[in-house]
Amino acid sequence: MVDSDDEVTTPLEAVPEDRRRRLRPVALMTVIAVAFLAVGLLAGHFLRSPAQRQADTAPPPVTPLTDTVANSVVAESVPLGASLERGTRTDVTLDGASGEDAERSVVSGVRVKEGQRVSGGAVLLEISGRPVILLPGAMPAYRTLNPGDTGPDVTQLQDALRSMKYLSDRETGFGPDTQDAVSRLYRRLGYTLTTVGADEVKEARAAVSSAQQDVTSRTDEVETARIALARAQRPGSEPAASSSASAGPDTSRADGIADARRALRSAQRSLAQADQALTQASSTLAAARSKAGVVLPRSEVTYVPSVPATVTALSTAIGKDATGTALTLVSGALVATSEALDPTSATGIRVGQTAEIVTDDGTRHPAAVTSVTTTAASSDDQQNQSGSDKQVTVVVAPGSPVSGDEGTQVRVVVHTASSRTPVLNVPVSAVATGPQGDTVVTVVKNGTRRFVPVVTGLTGDGRVQITGDVAEGDTVLIGDAAQTSPTPSPR
Structure with a gap:
């Protein structure tokens, strides 16, 4: 079933x-x-008909590419490749100066190495046993500072000591407070101080002591002369022996009083002279004291605009003579330093122009050109593309700190010129040569095209300033583009 x-x-x-x-x-x-x-x-x-074949092989239809006339600020700009570097380079140069007891000026110690970050108050080198101390300041040390010195270099030293908490307030000149601050810095670093004027102060003190003793002696003589005069003037006193004693008692007494007065006046004159000598000796002592104290030798400090600083080159070693450039420091905020440029590529770039630093993430940092330096081309490239033996380096400083490490590659745009106010402008590709050989733009309206003569101006960021019979918002032709059409079928 x-x-x-x-x-x-x-x-x-x-x-x-x-x-x-x-x-x-x-x-x-x-x-x-x-x-x-x-x-x-x-x-x-x-199998296709001739018409079908022609349709398949015909070019795609053309559609116009257009843009509009804008009214905005146009800025000419120069793009540069650059890298982030510290803003200031300082060469530490040795000139053979060393301590008074040194018989030869040599590098006796190297306290840093390449790539090291160094703070203010640190010892960079030792020269014949004496330190070379790093301090913050824009002005290089140009003289040895002695007690009582005044000037902008003293003020800079005081500011440096204040920044490191060795000094609380400024004082007038290289005075006791500043000297004490230097003393504490040297004690912390383990070095003895250089002083001046001790012998002069000792001699001045001895002169004051001698003058004081002379004043004391002259004061005693004046007191003795006063007592003698008082006795001579006392009634019934015996006159002192004199050449006029035979003239009679009254005459002898008068002569004694006169002699006592002359002696008193002489003692008083001697006391006045002694007082004057004491005053002079005291002034000399005060001057000696004002000039005595701590000395800051020029060879024992080096300044950089800001700390910490980085050692980028070290060209000395222990045992070398203390002459020439010993090391190079870089300090300050990060700036963008361009690659070596052909002079023609740097045409129009000047200090003070506005710029932008563009980092990899697209952030644009407002900046300004701070340096344009022309130097001889490097030995590896004696002549650049223009045939020049020169090269140009541009430094651009940001208005606010840029995040990044030294050596980071960035793009710099320098605005070499600007319209400052909004102007009519179109894409550069919208400007062409007209039938009469003049400069024109093609205005497109209601499907029709017409040539409009224009005068061009500033160019920047792919746009060009124009003046002519055009208005903001007009449509202009910038090119023709083929519409996408189906790919012909294979035969």
């Missing part, structure tokens, strides 16, 4: 022979129909 819900399949062998003969023509016709259908499809794919 077979379930009525089950599908029944009849084997081909079970089909009667007469029925199979009737099915053969139907199958043959089906195969022929499928074959004709396939041939038709292939023919439709490969």
Whole structure:
């Protein structure tokens, strides 16, 4: 039994022979129909009319590319490749100066190494046992500072000591407070101080002591003369022996009083002279003291505009003579220093021009050109593309700190000129040469085009200033572009 819900399949062998003969023509016709259908499809794919072929090979239709006339500030700019570097380089130059006891000026110690960051108050080198101390300041040391000295270099030293908490307030000149601050700095670093004027003070003190003794002696003489005069003037006193004693008692007494008065006046004059000598000796002592004290030798300090500073080059070693450049420091905020430029590439760039520093993340930092330096081309490239043997380096300082490390590559855009106020401008590609050889833009309106003569001005950021019979918002042709069309079918 077979379930009525089950599908029944009849084997081909079970089909009667007469029925199979009737099915053969139907199958043959089906195969022929499928074959004709396939041939038709292939023919439709490969066989095309000339019109169809021309349509397939014709260029795509052209559509105009346009932009609008803008009214904005146009700035001419020069793009530069640059890298971030510290703003100020300072060469530490040795001139052979050393301590008074040194017989030869040599480098006796090197306290830093290349790449090291050094803070204010640190010792960079030792010259014949004496330190070379790093301090913050824009002005190089140009003289040895002695007690009582005044000037901008003294003020700079005081500011440096204040920044390092050695000095609380400024004072007038290189006085006791400043000297004490220097003393504490040297004690912390482990070096003895250089002083001056001790012998002069000692001599002046001795002179004052001698003058004081003379004043005391002269004062005693005056007092003795006063007593003698008082006795001579006392009634009934015996006159002192004199050349006029034989003239009588009254005459002898008068002469004695006169002699006592002369002696008193002489003693008083001697006392006045002694007082004057004491005053002079005291003034000399005060002057000696004002000039005595701590000395800051010029050779023992070097200044950089800001600290910490980085040692970028070290060209000395222990045992070398203390002459020439010993090391190079860089300090200050990061600035962008351009690659060496061909002079023609730097045309128009001047100190004070506005600029932008563009970092890898696209951040644009407002900046200004602070230095444009022309030097001889390096030995590796004696002549640049323009044939010049010179090269130009541009330094651009940001208005606010730029995040990054020294050596980071950045892009700098220097604005060499600006319209300052909004002007009509179009893309540079919109400006062309007209039929009459003049400069034109093509204004597109309502599907029609017309040439409009213009005068061009500043160019910047791909746009150019124009003046002519155009208005803000006008549509101008900047080129024609082919519309995308289906790719022709393969033949």
